[in-house]
Amino acid sequence: MTESGGGAPPSPAKVIFGKYEMGRLLGRGASAKVYHARHCPSGQGVAVKVFPNPRRPAGCSAAGDSFIREISALRRLRHPHIIRLHEVLASRSKVYLVLELAKGGELFSRVEDRGHLPEDLCRRLFRQLVSAVAYSHSRGVFHRDLKPENLLLDEAGDLKVSDFGLAALRSSSSSEGDDGELLLHTQCGTPAYVAPEVLARKMTGGYDGAKADIWSCGVILFVLNAGYLPFNDPNLMSLYRKIYRGHHRCPRWTTPNLRRLIARLLDPNPDTRISIDGILRDPWFARDFDADQWTALMQPCEDAPDPSGKPHHRRELNAFDLISFSAGLDLSGLFEEATSDRERFALAEPVDTIVNRLEHVGRGEGLAVRREGEKGFSAVVEGQKGDFLLRLEVYRLTASVAVVAVERSAGAGESLWNEKLGPALRGPVTVEAEHTNTARRSLPRKKSAPSTFFHCHIDRAKSPRNLRL
Numbered sequence: 302m303t304e305s306g307g308g309a310p311p312s313p314a315k316v317i318f319g320k321y322e323m324g325r326l327l328g329r330g331a332s333a334k335v336y337h338a339r340h341c342p343s344g345q346g347v348a349v350k351v352f353p354n355p356r357r358p359a360g361c362s363a364a365g366d367s368f369i370r371e372i373s374a375l376r377r378l379r380h381p382h383i384i385r386l387h388e389v390l391a392s393r394s395k396v397y398l399v400l401e402l403a404k405g406g407e408l409f410s411r412v413e414d415r416g417h418l419p420e421d422l423c424r425r426l427f428r429q430l431v432s433a434v435a436y437s438h439s440r441g442v443f444h445r446d447l448k449p450e451n452l453l454l455d456e457a458g459d460l461k462v463s464d465f466g467l468a469a470l471r472s473s474s475s476s477e478g479d480d481g482e483l484l485l486h487t488q489c490g491t492p493a494y495v496a497p498e499v500l501a502r503k504m505t506g507g508y509d510g511a512k513a514d515i516w517s518c519g520v521i522l523f524v525l526n527a528g529y530l531p532f533n534d535p536n537l538m539s540l541y542r543k544i545y546r547g548h549h550r551c552p553r554w555t556t557p558n559l560r561r562l563i564a565r566l567l568d569p570n571p572d573t574r575i576s577i578d579g580i581l582r583d584p585w586f587a588r589d590f591d592a593d594q595w596t597a598l599m600q601p602c603e604d605a606p607d608p609s610g611k612p613h614h615r616r617e618l619n620a621f622d623l624i625s626f627s628a629g630l631d632l633s634g635l636f637e638e639a640t641s642d643r644e645r646f647a648l649a650e651p652v653d654t655i656v657n658r659l660e661h662v663g664r665g666e667g668l669a670v671r672r673e674g675e676k677g678f679s680a681v682v683e684g685q686k687g688d689f690l691l692r693l694e695v696y697r698l699t700a701s702v703a704v705v706a707v708e709r710s711a712g713a714g715e716s717l718w719n720e721k722l723g724p725a726l727r728g729p730v731t732v733e734a735e736h737t738n739t740a741r742r743s744l745p746r747k748k749s750a751p752s753t754f755f756h757c758h759i760d761r762a763k764s765p766r767n768l769r770l
């Protein structure tokens with residue numbers, strides 16, 4: 302939702318992480334607030350989406366899940382009509398997504414202002430939307446919350462799809478082209494834009510994320526052309542009934558070809574609903590269509606130099622990887638303050654190297670170090686009389702990156718960790734932040750440690766030139 306009249310900034314000229322000057326509130330949604338900000342070194346305008354601390358149980362719409370989904374989705378996507386994620390920053394209490402700024406605001410406001418849009422403009426925006434959706438699907442990302450409020454505009458009035466907080470991702474292990482196998486079960490989205498099979502998921506045992514997004518594109522096309530929703534009712538059950546039936550009435554100015562395409566998009570049966578390929582062949586969509594431009598738009602964008610002008614050295618791990626590669630691995634501890642008996646941090650080393658070093662140092666101190674566990678590695682360090690001192694769990698994130706979880710007993714365990722094992726394990730290899738020589742991406746060990754415990758940089762990519770539809 303856009304803030305009318307502009308909200309107050311979080312605090313006057315507040316600069317976060319030493320490089321983003323926070324400005325006015327651009328909008329707020331269920332899970333986050335979005336601020337205008339200026340990247341101080343380059344002066345470039347950005348949008349900073351601020352999520353609260355995700356210390357919460359998993360769920361479809363709450364903030365914790367939402368930002369992980371959004372990061373995971375956006376890191377796969379580089380497309381001129383999808384909002385670009387520049388950087389992820391985190392403090393103990395908040396996660397910040399630094400996003401490309403959409404200077405033109407929400408498409409929704411444009412439709413509200415003008416009542417409805419002329420047919421040629423509908424076609425241009427719809428093509429841009431379909432190109433973004435087709436590209437996302439080809440990269441295994443299903444948006445699941447497509448609606449005009451999530452469609453932003455840039456300065457030139459071109460479309461930018463945003464808010465992937467409800468997206469579903471096909472696991473990278475599944476092969477390309479098996480979209481049909483990704484049957485989803487979670488009911489997400491905004492009722493007026495949600496496909497009938499999503500509402501009926503309990504009966505069908507799942508739905509196809511690609512077909513559900515295509516339905517939402519149909520609702521959006523209808524809204525652009527009509528200026529009102531195809532299915533609307535203050536009573537939710539009546540609304541659902543209208544959606545199941547798929548009955549809609551196009552305004553009188555709708556041309557026959559557009560009417561036919563809308564009917565094929567708003568087909569309540571996902572099996573007979575038009576596919577992306579069908580849309581490309583549709584006469585209304587295909588009018589003056591440039592197939593070469595389309596093909597180019599489906600290619601991932603190339604990388605571009607860092608906006609700060611510094612050479613960018615891509616590292617194997619950054620905070621962003623920590624979050625988005627963490628499926629199945631509980632990294633919630635990374636967002637909690639370290640306590641005196643427990644902490645977690647990441648190391649840019651293979652699991653085996655870490656455990657070997659732990660054994661080496663531990664034995665040098667006359668301690669027993671036992672390896673155990675199958676999930677990742679657990680190493681238990683015991684004192685000479687067999688009393689428990691430390692438990693370390695070392696999880697593999699990538700071949701050369703691991704997360705270490707430490708639990709220690711009070712007294713001897715704590716001093717052993719602080720004075721010997723901790724420094725020996727962390728050594729000089731703790732993952733360092735991009736653009737800073739001193740900051741470390743490990744959790745702070747002591748209360749005096751800075752509140753920023755990691756940040757990362759995400760490659761910016763060039764938009765292919767002349768590829769706007």
Ligand SMILES: Nc1ncnc2c1ncn2[C@@H]1O[C@H](COP(=O)(O)OP(=O)(O)OP(=O)(O)O)[C@@H](O)[C@H]1O
Pocket residue numbers: 302303304327328329330331332333334335348350384400401402403404406407450451453463464466
């Ligand atoms: N990149 C951006 N550039 C400009 N404005 C933006 C940007 N991203 C978001 N906004 C504004 O902030 C509002 C809220 O953002 P967004 O929809 O991403 O938040 P959310 O909490 O994920 O929403 P939801 O309630 O749909 O989950 C948007 O509707 C839009 O007005």
